[in-house]
Amino acid sequence: MTQAPAKPVRQGQAHKRAAILAAARELFSQEGVERTSMDAIAARAEVSKRTVYDYYGDKRRLLLGVIEDAGEAALATLRELIEQHLSEEDLDRSAAGLERALTTFATALGGSQLASSNYAAAVKLIAENESQLPELDDHPLDRAHADALAERLARFASIGLLDVEDPRLAADHFHALTTLRVLNEPLRRRADLEHVRRVMADGARVFMRAYGTEAPA
The missing domain is CATH 1.10.10.60 (Homeodomain-like)
Structure with missing residues (x-):
């Protein structure tokens, strides 16, 4: 339109x-x-x-503003958690060490971003009104989210801990195995923080089975 x-x-x-x-x-x-x-x-x-x-x-642009505001906050949280949990300097440079770091990162993300009422509201509003918001197609915030994690995954690949040819695709797969899986859960399950953390941790472990260069100890 x-x-x-x-x-x-x-x-x-x-x-x-x-x-x-x-x-x-x-x-x-x-x-x-x-x-x-x-x-x-x-x-x-x-x-x-x-x-x-x-x-x-107008109201349509206000709706877009609400969604973009939640996206910017989520991006800030993502970057903060990447620096906190996926620091190359602090990493135990082994498959087991990277799996622990990714699992900790994923559970922290589930406990902060996915538990955010603002983020949940934005996801609901997108689902209900996406056809009115063509600006969301290939939105810069979506690219920034993928790029933030892709950059760190590329660094882990460069030191031999991941087998990654396309860091953006790997970041999308991590997102699909963790965040998207939670968002596809019924609302009552998404409200259970411990369940969310388990799903996020499981996704991180599956990601390592797909992309790790060696089996964690």
Whole structure:
């Protein structure tokens, strides 16, 4: 679907923008996008309706803003956990050491990003409204998520711990075995943090069986 040219929007004040996004996220999740009015969002955010329009232009772009905001937060979490758990300097350079590091990383990711209510809300909103958001096709945030992990997997391949020809594809496989598997679970299972961590850890171990250069001890 071809979108009409967007009118310019204001950068605005950070605290007002955050309030608008939080209000929209809550109402979109609770009531649905179609049933949520811009008046209701403005009232929840304690700003004028004109401010909402000035900052986001229309409800569709506000919905996109909510999803992008969650994506940026998720990317920051991903990068932080990569640095914390997949540091080459701290790694025990063996197959067993890399499996332990990837498993710890995966369980930490499951306990933070996937447990985030903002992330869960964004996933739900994407599923319900994807046809209205052509901007999500090959979105820069998706590429940034894949690139963040792909860069680290390429480093592990360079020191002989992984057999990886295409780091981006390997990162996609890791994502499919961990995060996507959790997101395909029923909501009640995704709410069980211990279950989420087990799924993420299992996915990391399967990834090592596929890409590891030797069997972990």
